[in-house]
C-alpha cells in the first residue's frame with residue numbers, strides 16, 4: 001500500500017568525519033498525541049490528534065489492515081485515498097495531508113473539524129431558518145461543483161457526512177463510497193475527466209448510499225451519476241428547513257418505495273422559493289433534474305457570492 005504525501009521533513013546527520021547526510025523524514029504514530037474518538041467504522045477509527053512538534057491539531061483515521069483484508073474493503077480504502085488525492089484544493093472538502101503506516105494499521109492525517117456534524121447542529125436547532133439554509137446550501141453546492149469538476153461523485157451525501165470546521169464552515173467527508181470518473185488528458189495534456197452523463201454509459205455500477213438520501217436511479221437501475229448527488233442535495237435542503245428528510249419510513253424498503261413513488265409533502269410554512277428549488281431537484285428522471293449550474297442560479301440563492309467570497313464570510317449565527 002503506497003504511502004501518500006511527500007516526506008514531511010528532512011533529518012540532517014553529521015558523521016564524525018564531518019560528512020553530512022540528509023534523510024527524508026516521514027511522520028509516524030510517535031509524532032502525535034492521540035485524543036478523543038471522533039467516529040468508528042467497521043474497519044476504521046477516527047481520532048483527534050496533536051502533532052507534538054508544532055501543536056497542530058488533526059483528525060487521524062486509523063484503518064486496521066487485518067480487518068480491511070478480512071472484510072474485503074481494500075478497494076474502498078484505495079478509492080478513498082485516490083479520491084482525497086484528487087480533491088486537494090477546496091475549502092469544502094476535508095483535506096488529506098499525508099498517510100503513513102505500521103505493521104498493523106494505515107493512517108490518514110486529515111483536517112480536524114471542531115464543529116462536528118451539521119446533523120448535530122440541526123438536531124439542536126430542530127430546523128434552520130432560510131438564511132442559514134441558504135448559506136450552508138450554497139457551501140454544499142459549491143463543494144459538489146468542485147467534486148464533480150474533478151470527476152468525483154460522492155454518492156453518499158447526507159448531513160452526517162457534512163462536518164463544520166472551527167469557523168462553522170462546511171467540510172464534506174467520507175469518500176469511501178465515492179465514484180471516480182476515469183481520468184484522461186485533454187489537448188493541453190492537463191488532467192480532464194470522462195464527461196459524466198445521466199444516460200447509462202459512464203455510470204457507476206455498484207450500489208451504495210444511505211436509504212433516506214438514495215436517488216431513484218440507484219434503486220431502479222443500480223447506476224449513479226453526478227445527478228445522484230443533486231438528488232441528495234435536494235433531500236438535504238428539504239431537511240435543513242423541515243427538520244426531517246423528505247423520504248423517511250419505518251424501514252429502508254418502505255423508504256425506497258416512497259422515493260421511487262416520489263411520495264413526500266412539504267410541511268406548512270415551508271418557504272415557497274425553497275419549495276420550488278427542492279421540487280426541481282427531487283425529479284425521478286436524472287436527465288430532467290436541475291443541473292448544478294441551474295441550481296446555483298436558482299432564486300433561492302439570490303444574494304449568494306459564489307467562489308472564494310462564500311468561504312471567507314462569517315457563517316450566519318444559528319438562530
Ligand SMILES: NC(=O)c1nn(CC2CCNCC2)c2c1CCc1cnc(N=C3C=CCC=C3)nc1-2
Pocket residue numbers: 038039040046059061094110111112113114115116117160161163173174175
Ligand atoms: N469517515 C471519516 O473519514 C471521518 N469520520 N469522522 C467522524 C465521523 C463521525 C460520524 N459522522 C461522520 C464523521 C471524521 C472523518 C474525516 C475527518 C474528520 C475530521 N473531523 C471530525 N470531527 C468531528 C468532531 C466532532 C464529532 C464528530 C466528528 N470528524 C472527522
